[in-house]
């Protein structure tokens with residue numbers, strides 16, 4: 001998605017530890033016009049499948065998922081991160097190791113909002129090592145719902161997540177795949193760019 005790649009090149013900031021900061025338009029301040037274009041692009045890419053629910057993870061996935069959901073006209077459910085060990089039996093649970101914080105969280109979704117018969121599209125802002133998507137996919141499996149695919153705004157193609165998710169047979173659509181980023185020069189290359 002050219003509009004997104006141009007924006008990442010213009011406003012993205014490369015930080016230590018393979019972190020790309022896109023705080024000015026994606027996950028702190030949010031450019032809703034861009035989000036709408038992102039939503040339309042996911043709708044186009046997943047136009048051949050039925051989706052009746054979007055599942056994301058708090059916090060930075062929620063804003064994007066809500067605008068994407070306007071293109072699909074379906075509700076959004078977000079997995080909550082919790083540190084509580086003893087969780088009541090009315091939720092699905094899974095574990096996620098956070099890329100940005102290095103901690104392991106339990107994530108939960110109420111059984112009320114996900115179950116057999118649901119056709120679920122996962123949406124998240126970034127894909128790095130794939131832990132967030134794996135955790136969300138596990139919740140969908142546990143619920144008996146059908147996972148129709150995963151939509152990612154920015155995949156860091158030089159990290160392992162994309163390969164892991166695709167090798168599990170999950171249909172993954174990433175709107176921008178960063179192949180390399182150089183902290184010193186600020187240069188970002190994308191998959192599919194001309195050499």
Ligand code: 5GP
Nearest residue numbers: 018019020099126127128129130131132161
């Ligand atoms: P994964 O679970 O795939 O390792 O990491 C994905 C999650 O970590 C996303 O939900 C996202 O919030 C966060 N994340 C991973 N890499 C980056 C990054 O380069 N920049 C930002 N802002 N968040 C990231």
